[in-house]
Amino acid sequence: MADATLFFSLFTTLLAIINPLEAIPVFLSLMDGKGDDERRATARKACINVLLLCLFFLVFGNVLLRLFGVPLSMVRVVGGVILMRIGFDLFSPSPNSMLSGGKGNGGDVSFIPLAMPIMFGPGVIATVIGLTSLVRKSDHLIVSFAVVVAAIAAAVLCTYVSLVYAKKILSKIGPQGVDAATRIVGFFVSAMGGGLIFHGTVEFLQSYGVLLGGPPAG
Structure with a gap:
């Protein structure tokens, strides 16, 4: 049950921060005029880069x-x-968001700017380190790390599928749908951040015996 909770928490958090819906219009802009095979190859390379960075x-x-x-x-x-x-x-x-960068690259955009910073940035780093460091307290270290790797792979796979079908997804929900989904995701990401701050502060105070539940004095 604990491993399932860890998988779901990390998977949903990473997927929310990577936010494939926000990456879709950027990806299509970078791949403007390219064929389907080249778009799929770029999406695959970008997602592999994100996976390797996460690991x-x-x-x-x-x-x-x-x-x-x-x-x-x-x-x-x-x-x-x-x-x-x-x-x-x-x-x-x-207006000065990352959506405006990278189009003038003219070369391989699978790493910069697609993988970094559009899909992989400080939020992903903080999530991977912050949530998976809990594994240190697990009684089954190897199993827990395997669950974390599986969650990362699942989030990256969902991102890859979203990029491969970017045109169909964008045509279905439209730019306004992407904007609405991005704002909803932003709300929940902020809530996740608030939760991490709260729990981190409580644990820090407990470690110095300021709050009940901390280590005994002396």
């Missing part, structure tokens, strides 16, 4: 936590602040 920070982030003894509570608080900012940006997008 890198999954391992490297947790190694840093162990090596430098960074408290999980602080990771949650900082990650929560980042998530809240991303959520507010999604809810009230500004």
